[in-house]
Amino acid sequence: MEDARGTPAILTARRAGLVGCTRCGRVHSPRESTCRRCGSALTSRDGASLQRVWAWLMAGMIAYVPAMTFPMLMTTTLGQQQENTIVGGAIHLFDEGSYFVALIVFVASVLIPISKFIAIGYLALSVRSSVVIRGHGRQRLYHVVEFIGRWSMIDVFVVAILSSLVRFGFTATITPGIAALSFALSVAFTMLSAQSFDPRMIWDAYEDDDT
Amino acid sequence: MSEPRPADLEVSAPKPAFWRNLSFVWAVPVLALVVSLGIAWQNIANRGVLIEITFPSASGLVAGESTVRYREVAIGKVEQVTFTPDLAKVLVRARIDRDVAPFLDEDARFWVVSPKVSARGITGLSTVLSGVYIEGAWDQEPGTQTFAFQGGDGPPLVQPGREGKRITLLTHDGSLISEGAPVFFHGIEVGRLEKPRLTVSSDAIIVDAFIEAPHDRRLTTATRFWDTSGFEVSLSGAGLSVNFDSLASLVSGGVEFDALYEGGRAIGPGHVFNVYADEAEARKSLVTRTSSATVTIAAEFGESVSGLEAGAEVRYGGLQVGEVTAISARVQDTDQGPVVRLMANLAIDPERLGLPAGSGEAETLDFFEAAVEKGLRARLGTTSLFNAALVVELVEMPEADPARFDRAADPAPVIPSVKSDLPDFTATAQGVFERINALPVEELIDQAIRTMASIEAVASSDGVRSAPDAVVALLEDARALVNDEATRALPGELRATVADLRAALQELKDGGAVANLASALEQADTIASNLSESSAEFPALVADLRAVAQKANALKAEDLVAAATRVLDSADKVIDSDAARELPPALNGALDEVRATLSELREGGAVENANATMASARDAADAVARATERLPELSDRLNQLVSRAEGLLSAYGQRSEFNDETLAALREVRTAARAVAQLARAIERNPNSLLTGR
Numbered sequence: 001m002e003d004a005r006g007t008p009a010i011l012t013a014r015r016a017g018l019v020g021c022t023r024c025g026r027v028h029s030p031r032e033s034t035c036r037r038c039g040s041a042l043t044s045r046d047g048a049s050l051q052r053v054w055a056w057l058m059a060g061m062i063a064y065v066p067a068m069t070f071p072m073l074m075t076t077t078l079g080q081q082q083e084n085t086i087v088g089g090a091i092h093l094f095d096e097g098s099y100f101v102a103l104i105v106f107v108a109s110v111l112i113p114i115s116k117f118i119a120i121g122y123l124a125l126s127v128r129s130s131v132v133i134r135g136h137g138r139q140r141l142y143h144v145v146e147f148i149g150r151w152s153m154i155d156v157f158v159v160a161i162l163s164s165l166v167r168f169g170f171t172a173t174i175t176p177g178i179a180a181l182s183f184a185l186s187v188a189f190t191m192l193s194a195q196s197f198d199p200r201m202i203w204d205a206y207e208d209d210d211t
Numbered sequence: 212m213s214e215p216r217p218a219d220l221e222v223s224a225p226k227p228a229f230w231r232n233l234s235f236v237w238a239v240p241v242l243a244l245v246v247s248l249g250i251a252w253q254n255i256a257n258r259g260v261l262i263e264i265t266f267p268s269a270s271g272l273v274a275g276e277s278t279v280r281y282r283e284v285a286i287g288k289v290e291q292v293t294f295t296p297d298l299a300k301v302l303v304r305a306r307i308d309r310d311v312a313p314f315l316d317e318d319a320r321f322w323v324v325s326p327k328v329s330a331r332g333i334t335g336l337s338t339v340l341s342g343v344y345i346e347g348a349w350d351q352e353p354g355t356q357t358f359a360f361q362g363g364d365g366p367p368l369v370q371p372g373r374e375g376k377r378i379t380l381l382t383h384d385g386s387l388i389s390e391g392a393p394v395f396f397h398g399i400e401v402g403r404l405e406k407p408r409l410t411v412s413s414d415a416i417i418v419d420a421f422i423e424a425p426h427d428r429r430l431t432t433a434t435r436f437w438d439t440s441g442f443e444v445s446l447s448g449a450g451l452s453v454n455f456d457s458l459a460s461l462v463s464g465g466v467e468f469d470a471l472y473e474g475g476r477a478i479g480p481g482h483v484f485n486v487y488a489d490e491a492e493a494r495k496s497l498v499t500r501t502s503s504a505t506v507t508i509a510a511e512f513g514e515s516v517s518g519l520e521a522g523a524e525v526r527y528g529g530l531q532v533g534e535v536t537a538i539s540a541r542v543q544d545t546d547q548g549p550v551v552r553l554m555a556n557l558a559i560d561p562e563r564l565g566l567p568a569g570s571g572e573a574e575t576l577d578f579f580e581a582a583v584e585k586g587l588r589a590r591l592g593t594t595s596l597f598n599a600a601l602v603v604e605l606v607e608m609p610e611a612d613p614a615r616f617d618r619a620a621d622p623a624p625v626i627p628s629v630k631s632d633l634p635d636f637t638a639t640a641q642g643v644f645e646r647i648n649a650l651p652v653e654e655l656i657d658q659a660i661r662t663m664a665s666i667e668a669v670a671s672s673d674g675v676r677s678a679p680d681a682v683v684a685l686l687e688d689a690r691a692l693v694n695d696e697a698t699r700a701l702p703g704e705l706r707a708t709v710a711d712l713r714a715a716l717q718e719l720k721d722g723g724a725v726a727n728l729a730s731a732l733e734q735a736d737t738i739a740s741n742l743s744e745s746s747a748e749f750p751a752l753v754a755d756l757r758a759v760a761q762k763a764n765a766l767k768a769e770d771l772v773a774a775a776t777r778v779l780d781s782a783d784k785v786i787d788s789d790a791a792r793e794l795p796p797a798l799n800g801a802l803d804e805v806r807a808t809l810s811e812l813r814e815g816g817a818v819e820n821a822n823a824t825m826a827s828a829r830d831a832a833d834a835v836a837r838a839t840e841r842l843p844e845l846s847d848r849l850n851q852l853v854s855r856a857e858g859l860l861s862a863y864g865q866r867s868e869f870n871d872e873t874l875a876a877l878r879e880v881r882t883a884a885r886a887v888a889q890l891a892r893a894i895e896r897n898p899n900s901l902l903t904g905r
Contacts (some may be wrong), residue, residue, distance in 0.1 A: 051234040059240035066247050070254075078340055081278060178250060190240065196236070 003114045012095055012203070019044045023196075047122045049198040056193030060186045067183035068110075073159060077172040086110070086155065086179060109155045109183065114146060116190050120197065127201045138202050142194070149191040156184045224356040259287055260312035262305055264321045269301040270327055271343030275839040279321075279342065279345045286311045289345065302360070316354025319899065320370065321347045322363040329391075374424030380466065382407075382416050382486035388464045390442065394420050395439060395467040397413040401426035405467065417483075417556070420466070426818055430468070433475025435493040440464035469493075479676070481799045493520075495534075505533065505558040509588035509623040511541075512602060514630055516553045519591065525557045526592070527605040533559035535603060555603060556623060557589075576618055579626060583616035585609065589628040663728045 013020045018027045019042045021035040027040055027210060035042055071083035084092060086109045093102035119141055134152065159180045166174040272292050279287035287307035295302050307315065324346045326335045336342060345362070348370040382388065394402035401424035410417055422430060444453050466486055471494055488492035516538060525533040537556040540548050561570040566578060574694035579587070586609040591601050606629075829898075 048236075052236045055234060055236040059243040062240055062243040062247050066250055069249075080342060082276070146525045147736050177296070182247075189243070 011039050014044050019070065039045060043164040045198065045204070049088075049196055049201065050124055050127060052196035053120065054181070055191050056196055057124070058119050060189030060193055063182050063186035063189055064113060064117075064181075067179045067186050070179040070182065071160065071177035072155070072179040073185070074175045074177055076175075078171065083177065105155065107108065108152060112152050113186065113190065115196070116145055116149065118151070120190070120193050123197060123202070127204075135202050141201070142199050143196065146191075149194055150186070152190070153184065156180060156187070166177050221465060233496055257309060259306040260315075260356075260358070260900060261290070262287075262307055262312075262315065262357075263359045264303045264305060264362040265295060265300045265303065265360070267300060267364060269303060271338075272301075272303060272323065272345070273342065277344050279307060279347060280324075281311065281345075281347050281349075281370065285344075303345070312706065313353040313356055314349050315347075315357055315358050316352075317350065317356070318345060319349035319357070319360060320363065320367045321360050322366050323650070324366075327365070343525065362698055374427075375597075376422050376427035376430060376482050377422075377479075378420050378430065379481060379483045379485050379835075380404070380418050380420055382418065382438070383480045383481055384416070384438075387415075388418055388466065388486075390440070392466070394422060394436075395465060396426055396429060396469065398425075398467075399526070401429075404464075429470060429473025430482070431470055431474045432478060433470045434468050434478075435482065436468045436484045437490050437493040438464070438486055438488055476689050506561050506572045507623045508557050508559060508576075508579065509620065509625045510555050510557060510628050511552045512555065512589075512591060512628050513550075513552065514591070516555065516591065516601065518593075519555060519603070520600065523600065524602045524641050525559065525563060525605065530563070531564045532605070532661050533557050534771055554625075557603060557626075575615075576624055579624070580616040580618060581767050582607075583614060583626060586611050587626070588614070589626050591631045593627075646729075798883075845895040 013027060019030050019032065020027050021038060021040060021042060023040045024035060024038040026035060026037045030044065032042055034040065035123045068086060070085065072086045072089060074086045075084065077126045086105070090102050090105045090110075093105060123138060123142055123145075143155060159176045161175045166172055224796070238347045269292050272289055274289055274292045278285040279288040279289065287305050289303055289305045291304040292902050293304070294300070322336045323343055324338055327333070346366065348367065366542070388404060388407050390404065390406040392404045393400040394404060402420055405419040407416050407418040409415070433764075444451070468484075469490075469491070491850055519535060519538060521535055521537055523535040524531045525535060530687075534557070535555050536558045539554050539556075541552050541554050543552045544550075560576060561575045561578075563576070564578070566574055586607050588606055588608050588611055590604045590606050593601060594602040606624075608629060612631055616627070617625040
């Protein structure tokens with residue numbers, strides 16, 4: 001906010017009595033309820049946005065719990081069935097010396113999702129309360145979260161590919177576990193949560209300062 | 212400056228109600244939570260029951276991988292492999308499916324299945340690929356649920372829930388029985404033995420066995436078990452036989468059972484059976500082991516009971532009806548002072564005796580009382596030729612001295628006994644042969660040789676002159692001698708004797724007692740040795756005869772006749788001598804004696820005790836064989852003599868009376884020679900037939 005104070009007052013659409021379309025960017029008068037160009041709904045600020053953010057985020061976090069605790073892969077080799085959770089698999093890979101793969105698995109399925117939860121939660125909180133990071137930093141954080149969200153699906157892809165490729169009957173068979181579904185859901189919920197966030201709210205606090 | 216403006220109207224929309232404002236998106240996390248909790252709950256609910264199994268060692272068990280199986284179907288998984296607090300055993304924690312867990316009561320058994328190669332085959336081969344697993348077995352009845360179990364190294368012999376009967380076997384030799392050894396019924400494996408263990412109180416060994424259904428129905432009180440461990444080598448009349456049940460029983464031992472009589476009662480579980488050393492002993496045990504039904508009587512013997520032992524059979528008409536339970540001596544006061552009587556206690560099985568089933572002591576003793584009236588007696592007998600063991604025979608001797616069944620005797624009713632007659636038989640037979648032995652055969656032969664020598668001396672003298680009349684007379688005498696019924700009968704007698712011997716032997720053999728043969732042969736030995744000695748003299752005699760013939764051949768007729776006259780005179784004297792005349796009757800007498808003896812043997816039917824004479828019988832047969840070797844030679848020489856004599860006589864050419872007489876005499880001699888040859892052949896064949904019985 002320090003830097004925001006230093007910046008000259010900016011005329012925002014709301015202050016000008018206008019509403020901008022979030023999809024195509026055309027500016028309308030507040031009376032319009034739909035964009036005359038692209039037809040999407042027009043709101044100056046989405047009041048329910050934060051609710052949706054929190055709801056999806058919590059759904060994602062709930063789905064993340066079974067994704068971590070239940071087996072991700074069930075490997076049957078010569079009649080011996082082995083079940084691996086995500087973290088267990090990563091540790092197993094690490095023990096076997098595949099440090100790089102283990103790192104990828106760990107980052108993609110543990111580090112990134114948890115970071116996303118924290119990031120989204122922080123962004124949602126920062127709209128209402130005092131914040132530490134400047135608006136630009138938060139804007140950047142939001143973009144990173146949104147961008148990186150889809151890449152969290154890498155685990156699910158691996159499981160899908162493995163379980164469809166490795167089907168050799170008695171010799172070796174891989175089947176996805178409950179965790180695969182839970183993890184996919186968790187990632188999807190988190191992405192929806194990130195999309196529900198209205199980044200314009202990041203800046204409203206500064207606008208109030210200006211007035 | 213600027214006209215005053217009214218303050219901006221504070222327009223605030225009425226605060227919307229919390230619920231109205233609530234986004235429907237909240238349904239998603241709620242749903243996710245419900246689903247997650249649902250999955251988690253289901254997982255915990257289906258997690259199964261944690262049980263603990265302790266093993267002596269956990270070879271190959273891996274936590275999280277090894278499965279627990281029931282009838283080869285996985286029902287759980289090993290979760291943890293650790294130690295008991297004192298490190299004495301391995302503690303395996305396993306999770307068992309919830310629907311199976313109620314069946315895990317205290318009779319559930321667990322063991323580790325791993326590949327095993329044993330005499331009974333290869334098991335657990337599948338675990339080579341799939342890894343070691345824990346197999347469990349329990350019955351089909353849910354019981355009080357248990358969570359801690361003792362695991363074993365191998366499958367329990369009696370798997371819970373398997374139909375069958377558990378019995379206990381009692382034996383005294385544990386070295387031939389090992390855990391897991393098979394139990395056979397007629398060679399089919401129907402059960403297994405458990406681990407043998409010593410009883411606390413004694414040195415007997417008890418081993419539990421499990422007989423699978425439906426074979427357990429064969430277990431009755433009539434069932435006997437015997438050891439089939441290792442192999443059995445038996446040498447008997449049927450030859451050498453080697454016997455073993457199976458390779459498994461050869462290596463690990465085994466027992467076999469069979470119902471040895473009809474009508475055993477069903478047994479309950481835990482019945483104790485004895486294990487006998489072999490089938491024969493098991494069968495022999497029958498009489499005493501059904502002791503509840505036996506009746507004890509006693510028999511007193513006035514002779515040696517050496518060879519009679521407790522356990523010896525009691526036979527009635529050759530069938531075992533009981534056994535000797537004890538032998539004791541007892542001093543009895545008689546008119547001649549105290550006498551030691553030897554007593555044998557006999558356990559008699561009434562049912563084997565043929566009395567109706569369920570006959571008690573009273574009925575049995577009634578039977579004996581009546582039977583003794585009619586002449587039933589106890590007598591010692593031999594079991595076989597080759598051993599000295601005795602049995603007690605119950606024989607019916609209607610002509611025996613009247614006796615009474617002493618029912619009131621203490622401790623047991625006493626059945627009267629008769630002296631076994633076999634030793635007497637031996638004595639008489641020996642006497643007969645001794646008399647044969649005493650016959651003056653040797654003197655006779657000596658005399659004949661001396662006669663021939665003097666004939667030779669006469670023939671070689673110059674003074675031999677023609678004396679046809681004397682020669683004719685001599686030849687007539689000679690013919691008379693040869694024609695004499697006694698002389699003629701001699702070979703026939705011998706043959707008859709041999710035939711009698713053969714017949715006697717056949718009877719003896721039929722009687723199942725080679726012993727008779729043996730005794731006869733021993734006596735034959737004595738004769739044969741005499742025969743062999745005398746027949747050894749024959750060649751000399753024949754040589755002398757031949758020398759005579761040669762010299763006669765070389766003589767002029769007149770000289771010959773003159774010398775022959777004298778010779779024949781003296782020969783006549785010889786032939787007329789009492790010794791020569793008595794020879795045939797003496798031989799006949801001897802042979803009659805032999806025949807009488809043989810017929811005695813036959814009629815007596817007393818055959819058993821002759822085994823003692825067996826050895827000498829063999830020697831006798833050998834002697835006969837040796838003697839007969841010389842007989843063909845004798846007959847050959849007789850033939851030669853005849854042909855030479857014929858040659859000599861043909862030199863006389865004309866059919867004079869002398870010539871006719873001589874030829875007739877020679878024919879007689881030849882007939883005699885043929886008879887001798889036949890006898891030789893017969894005897895030659897006989898020794899073999901005597902021994903082989905063919």
